[in-house]
Amino acid sequence: xxxxKILDSFNNAINGxxxxxxxxxxxKIHLSVSLLVLIACFCFDITKYEFLxxxxxxxxxxxxxxxxxxxxxxxxxxxxxxHPLAKVAKNAAAxxxxxxAINAIVVGYIIFWDKxxxxxxxxxxxxxxxEPYTIFIVLVIVCIATLIVKAVFGEGTPLKGGxxxxxxxxxxxxxxxxxxxxxxxxxxxxSYLMAFITAQSRVDSEVHTxxxxxxxxxxxxxxxIFIFVVFRI
Numbered sequence: 001x002x003x004x005k006i007l008d009s010f011n012n013a014i015n016g017x018x019x020x021x022x023x024x025x026x027x028k029i030h031l032s033v034s035l036l037v038l039i040a041c042f043c044f045d046i047t048k049y050e051f052l053x054x055x056x057x058x059x060x061x062x063x064x065x066x067x068x069x070x071x072x073x074x075x076x077x078x079x080x081x082x083h084p085l086a087k088v089a090k091n092a093a094a095x096x097x098x099x100x101a102i103n104a105i106v107v108g109y110i111i112f113w114d115k116x117x118x119x120x121x122x123x124x125x126x127x128x129x130x131e132p133y134t135i136f137i138v139l140v141i142v143c144i145a146t147l148i149v150k151a152v153f154g155e156g157t158p159l160k161g162g163x164x165x166x167x168x169x170x171x172x173x174x175x176x177x178x179x180x181x182x183x184x185x186x187x188x189x190x191s192y193l194m195a196f197i198t199a200q201s202r203v204d205s206e207v208h209t210x211x212x213x214x215x216x217x218x219x220x221x222x223x224x225i226f227i228f229v230v231f232r233i
Contacts, residue, residue, distance in 0.1 A: 020069045026097070027065050028211055034058045036218065037108065044115040057107045064100040068093040138227050142173040142220055149219070165208040168216030169223075171195035176224040 020027050037058065041051055071093040079086045146166045175191035182188065199217055202208040208216070 016070075017066065020066055024065065024069055025209075025211060027062070027069070029214065030061055030065055030101075032211075032215065032218075034062070036222075040112065044112065046111070050111050053107060054111065057104045061097070061100045061104050064097045068097050138177060138224055139170065139173060141227060142169055142223050145223055146170070146216070146219065163212050163215060164219050165199065165202050165213045165216030167202050168195070168199040168208070168213045169220035171198040171220070172217040173220035173224045176221045180228065 021031065037054060041054065046054075072090055075086045075089055143166070146164065146169045149164060172192075172195045175188075175195040178191040179188040195217070199213045202213055203210055
């Protein structure tokens with residue numbers, strides 16, 4: 001009997017996590033970023049203490065988002081009208097998640113910055129020795145890969161809607177390629193600014209959700225870097 005109660009407790013906890021992932025956009029973003037960070041741990045020389053720090057940080061962010069969701073649900077259940085204290089409680093819970101997210105960014109910066117700097121230096125040297133037309137090849141590959149992913153998810157059309165955002169993927173792919181070619185900070189900043197404006201326009205026009213735009217941007221950036229590194233273009 002006790003074992004069944006323990007098992008039910010585990011099931012309830014798992015159901016709570018699944019429900020939060022299903023209903024909360026921020027939780028989807030947290031998990032997506034966490035997945036990318038964990039994948040990066042395989043690509044770089046991460047010590048066990050660094051991995052322990054990363055694991056604790058990820059757990060804190062996800063845990064804070066779960067508590068935030070629980071607080072919002074309880075408030076919505078008990079107060080079906082506007083109350084200033086309900087606003088304070090929701091804002092405070094959201095603030096806790098924000099603090100954890102800032103902490104995660106700081107931890108990621110401390111752990112990955114030196115490794116990414118060395119990686120970027122080697123990558124830039126490879127790109128600078130490549131032929132100019134290879135950038136066009138990269139963009140074509142990104143476009144084709146995006147269409148394939150859209151087909152897998154079965155949402156939207158090739159040029160409108162669906163996961164991921166094709167415009168965001170292509171815009172951030174171009175920005176990433178330009179940032180690898182040039183050493184001018186202004187060019188890099190303007191490239192990513194234009195990519196961000198492109199992505200924002202897709203959200204403002206309600207063609208894509210924020211998650212679809214973020215996944216499109218990450219897809220374009222990571223695929224561009226992957227092509228340059230693996231195929232040594």
